[in-house]
Amino acid sequence: MTAHDAIVVGGGLVGAAIAHGLRGQGLDTVLLDEGDIAHRASRGNFGLVWVQSKGLGAPWYQRWTRGSAGEWPGLAADLATRTGIDTALHQPGGVHLCLGEAEFDDRAARMARMQAEAGNHGYDYRMIRAPELRDMLPGLGPSVVGASWTPYDGHASPLALLQALHRAFTEAGGAYIPNAKVAAATAAPNDFRVETAAGTFAAPRIVLAAGLGNADLAPLFGLNTPVRPQRGQILVTERAQSILPMPTTTIRQTGEGTIMLGDSMEEVGFDTRQSPPVMAQIAQRAALCFPWVAALNIIRAWSALRVMAPDGLPIYDQSERFPGAFTANCHSGVTLAGAHARLLAPMIAAGALDPVLAPFSARRFDVPRAA
């Protein structure tokens, strides 16, 4: 058995960002990863660092997301300095394209509500009509009537981010243990022990960041994380010379030149197959937005499973029964990486979640149903 200051369960973007942050706080941290059978939402991620669609009706989520986008440049610079890996972060602002007046009106109403809910924290956005939009983006299709725009949005490479977080963590002395799925655990306040095929680990703090695996792990630590899988599919084109100056909600050009098209939201359980009708819808919508995309070859496509709470918001908790046990769950491992590494990890190191995270507790699901 090895003893550490902190155990992080889950080596994806959420766990790796937190582990990197905990190491930065000086904690002797061990990062337990499952293996290649894991669902690995991190490797299917679309790669947006996205603010404008997050937190309608939940302004605490809007602020957390925006805070994370604000932390991202520091995170990217830190990772580049430590590892030499460029996470391809670009935050030029982003647009949500609207096909038809109904979509435009609906979007305008949502954005107005988001701004009202933001209060004096501020929420800059514009609803931009097609004539002006055509000067911002090349070759928009005739059915694009406009877009919402905010200055906060951007994108990055999820794979480069994951690699950089792992490398920064291990080069700073963190212990990364693969093929270490938690087989059994014992919990007492600030005293945790987990058994894995790769050994037994003990620490006064444990962070559950195992994605969909958290649903089963959490009860062992007096926590509740009712997350479910939600499938998303992505298509990727051949590389093209840089043409898109900013990402949209569902179309972005990577630093290497490929254009990624997504995303779907499918309630199909743990089914990770791809579905041609959904792929066709994704391609069709992309071609309506940018007709020239249709001339590009699709070279890759995949599906992945989001980690989704019942209300779609992240879950952050510390166990009341076993203080020192934390859980972190979200479907935005890229967007929230800045917050996880630089805001959440220090809270966990200090032993208490900041009150700004109180609304993210899973206790929100405990409200008794009306009789």
Next chain:
Amino acid sequence: MFRARPDARPATVEVLVEGVPVMVPQGASAAAAVLLAGLPAIRETPVTGSPRLPLCMMGVCFDCLAEIDGVPNRQACMVPVAPGMRIARQHGARVARP
């Protein structure tokens, strides 16, 4: 699974490799035409600009990408030649044209 290699065939089909006429046998691939033409590279990679020639000749490695009859990024080893076919080098990433 395997077939006997056909006898050497005469070069009867004229294609243009980088604008230069090259005679190749019927049924040969555009990648074969590029090799016969003796080009030093058929493409440069999009990210680092590294020069490449056809390698696997069976549709797997994508090192033979070329612009064929105006269509960029085609796997030249998978395209049979046709009279007058225009085969040009693929220089880095293709252009997406709005």
